[in-house]
Amino acid sequence: MTRLKGRVTLATVAGSAGVSVATVSKVLNGRSDVSPATRARVQEILEKHGYVGRRPEPARRETIELFYQGVLNAYSVQVIQGVVEAGQAAGVDVVLNAHPPHPQASSSGRAAPWIRDIIGNSRQAAIGITSQLADADLAALARARLPLVVVDPANIPQPDVTSVGSTNFAGGMAAAQHLLSLGHRRIGYIGGQPTSACNQARMSGFRSAMDSVGVEVPSEYIWLSDFLYDDGVAGGSAMLDLRNRPTAIFAGSDEVALGILEAARARGLRVPEDLSLVGFDDTEVARLASPPLTTVRQPLREMGAVALRTALQLAAGEQVSSHHVELATTLIVRGSAAPHELSSVAAS
């Protein structure tokens, strides 16, 4: 109904409410010279007819905020690309912004300034990359009815935060199985913080695969700090200096793998002849590395695209089927992992 002819206009509402066009206009603009009773009635009719002004919004495009933590790396770039591409397809603007690394949960219940900015700038939705938000931040966003989608949230997925991830556990298993199938038995893992959800999943997948073939993982074969290059160098150095060093290492990220690569090179160890390496993420650096990294691919662009589409759905008030979506990981075989025979031959 109310669609008999064209758009709903002030005249439509005025007719339906039995008042003049001017009065309806006054109600819309909160003028004082309208009696409360009339105002209420007009407002009801407005609602009923779903009146929207001539220009619902001042012709401004929908805008979603994409934020990253601290600095951009090879990982975030892929996600950003996915978000931007999906944003173009959907005809929304993607505003990119950085936010300080870890506001360290301000004791007060106030949201961080940059969160308040997002709200104040009236975005349709926000997308975070591996972000860890304080409860106050989440509460502020919820109050403002501003949907949030996090790609690969750093902390354990909370039920009230929509998130997009990948099958980290399966990826960890795939990496371990690949190395096992190449004949390796002494396999180390160098990954991120023990509190990080994706690190836990990757390591659990790794452990699970190792367990299922009855291979022990000694504690000195596990090194956890962060997913960064320097952590790879440190962990790799420690592990390669062991009397009984591993013949293969599964790195929790490509950046870590590159750090291990450097630690190996510094010791005159060649990859993959003397040490097999499997990374995680399949960022650009995996392809550019020498040797190119065998790695577990996270479909980061797709994850970004899914995050954007989910954010738009939430912004449109639609329900999403699941608060957490995981896309499949794939093992990408390049040149950094080789059969164990090679390394034993070289060692002998």
Added chain:
Amino acid sequence: MTRLKGRVTLATVAGSAGVSVATVSKVLNGRSDVSPATRARVQEILEKHGYVGRRPEPARRETIELFYQGVLNAYSVQVIQGVVEAGQAAGVDVVLNAHPPHPQASSSGRAAPWIRDIIGNSRQAAIGITSQLADADLAALARARLPLVVVDPANIPQPDVTSVGSTNFAGGMAAAQHLLSLGHRRIGYIGGQPTSACNQARMSGFRSAMDSVGVEVPSEYIWLSDFLYDDGVAGGSAMLDLRNRPTAIFAGSDEVALGILEAARARGLRVPEDLSLVGFDDTEVARLASPPLTTVRQPLREMGAVALRTALQLAAGEQVSSHHVELATTLIVRGSAAPHELSSVAAS
């Protein structure tokens, strides 16, 4: 003046500008069916009369469009970061968008669709990363009075395009001098397209440094295709298979350097022991490479920040002192270039 009677209205402006009320309204709302000349004139009159709408809009934030070509790489990421940081400082939104690689100068004089989008979305300014725009695109932007700043434009800097670059020539010289000072004499160059301005500058700087110490550069020591990994592999392979292969190579980009690194590894050549390598850009991958790349640093973040500030100046109608700014390059010494003695010892 113009206050003879009551408020300044569309009719006032229309009369003063000699156009219809409708046209003024269209200018105000950024409609497309107004010629640039008319738009400019009306805008000027609007300004002069200090026209304010009946209800001032809720002050939307300034928005600048940052666009990249095709895919994001380690290079663009640094620039993006600089733009985003400067944008935050200036309180403007940075909208990120991709555009198709090379529309190949559509024969017609029409601007590319994505350019029309930028104009239609009424950005305050646009920033391109290594973009090559067709004349029609530039003309369309100029007509819409939309300032454009290009970071490291792919083609020769045109006088009517504001651009930000770095001292490529000096960087090329610095790279060559570094390798020369390490005792190298057989030095190759693998870089981008001969038509690319920055490639020309880098290679000229390289050649100039070589000339000034009287060292010849045989033609087979020069390889030009693109600034990509695969080009590094191809060029590196060709050059390293020469009977009299170079002892050092200056790569026109870090990505090319990584390709050369891989070509060397495939031939059992070690870097820097058997081959010294100097990259260009100092993107993240230079730090992550194994060995870490000695490279010529372009201050990409600063370049991005300068581009944004310049764009805002232009948007504010200010004159900029120069249409092309070059920031200084710096040689970053890491581990991929070593004294020539080492390699001759290894060779003997």
Added chain:
DNA sequence: GAGAGTTTCGAAAACTTTTCGATAATTGCT
């Protein structure tokens, strides 16, 4: 150089807001 398509523009129509006068309701005063 005709034809098809595009761009530019203003008159008129459509829509919204404001002004201002009419009317009714309320208050103040005797």
Added chain:
DNA sequence: AGCAATTATCGAAAAGTTTTCGAAACTCTC
């Protein structure tokens, strides 16, 4: 109560703005 003054409410008309639509001018193509 009766009457005047005040106030509240409302809509017609005016004012202001945006959109539609057709005409004219221009451009590109064959």
